[in-house]
Amino acid sequence: MVIAVPKEVMPGENRVSIVPDVASKLIKKGFQVNVEKDAGLKAGFTNDQYEDAGAKIIDKVEELYSSADIVIKVQRPVEHPQLNKNETELLRDGQLLIAFTYVLHYTDTAKALAAKKVNLISMEMIPRTTLAQKMDALSSQANIAGYKSVIICANHLGKIFPLMMTAAGTIQPARVVIMGAGVAGLQALGTARRLGAIVEVSDIRPSVKEEVLSLGGRFIEVETDENMQDEGGYAKEASEEFLKKQKELIFKHVTEADIVITTALVPGRKAPVLVTEEMVKGMKPGSVVLDMAVEFGGNCEISVKGETVVKHNVTIIGEPNLPSLVPTNASEVYAKNIMALLDHISKEGKVEYNFEDEIVKGSVISYNGEVVNERVKELLNQ
Secondary structure: OEEEEOOOOOOOOOOOOOOHHHHHHHHHOOOEEEEEOOOOHHHOOOHHHHHHOOOEEEOOHHHHHHOOOEEEEEEOOOEEOOOOEEHHHHOOOOOEEEEEOOOOOOHHHHHHHHHOOOEEEEHHHOOOOOOOHHHOHHHHHHHHHHHHHHHHHHHHOOOOOOOEEEOOEEEOOOEEEEEOOOHHHHHHHHHHHHOOOEEEEEOOOHHHHHHHHHOOOEEEOOOOOOOOEOOOOOEOOOOHHHHHHHHHHHHHHHHHOOEEEEOOOOOOOOOOOOEOHHHHHHOOOOOEEEEOOHHHOOOEOOOOOOOEEEEOOEEEEOOOOHHHHOHHHHHHHHHHHHHHHHHHHEEOOEEOOOOOOHHHHHHEEEEOOEEOOHHHHHHHHO
């Protein structure tokens, strides 16, 4: 089967879906890999590196798509700036598209691909199970986003992170509050602690307290009898009563912090507001808020998607695509996730769809002209 690796055209996207090292391994497994010219340049991978790995470089995007059985992307199909048409139009009946399509938020993408009889595997829908760990691209990218979030905040903060004893006196350590102890939040905690900050972490799931403490963080605990985690290990949507309790407790911690990083997302829903404008007003001048959930509505009431703004003397960063700012490593781990998925669903370079398999059942969104994923079907029928 022929794999096509197009250049990402979504504004601000620097990653590439397959890196040369993984291309060479896929070729050994029986696939042919075609790469659009310069597809990997922004991530630090040259055309020569792909050719040395055994991949074929294709100049014209239409030729690339038409040559392929499988199209592997990072981002969902969007309007192609050179062709003045959506990338969906380049796909054809029977092709398999593998990408982050966020179909619980962009259901129209699933509908459009099903109408074209394109089979779709959406990478964010890979179930969070032990068997699927190697394919969990959501986690691999969140890990990098968590790291980068702290580096960006450190750059904007007018203070240093660690406690420092100097001849001119003692410099107190920075205080960081992280909201959400998922993969991104825990990586942000680890990074901020390595830089020497005092870190407090809030999460609606009491079960993550031990992980926070083991990484040297302090856990901000909201007393509750509710079960705050779904079967997949994601945070559930919290009740109004819980959110009210959480906001009251968080207010004190946020207003004393130098940096607040928010990471809370609920799949398929608007991100919950955790940092209100009132909280931002109470923060110290020069403080920084980074809203990692800005693409899906934002955890901070006054963050702006794609912009860094100063409001009430606080810098609020609304960067929607943090992994793209570390494109080399983000591409490497994403490509490995893709290879693990292809290993799981193919034999001798041929893809097989076994809907008895939980990974296939969870991640295949459209198949043979129909939307087959139950969660997406429910959303389309609403």
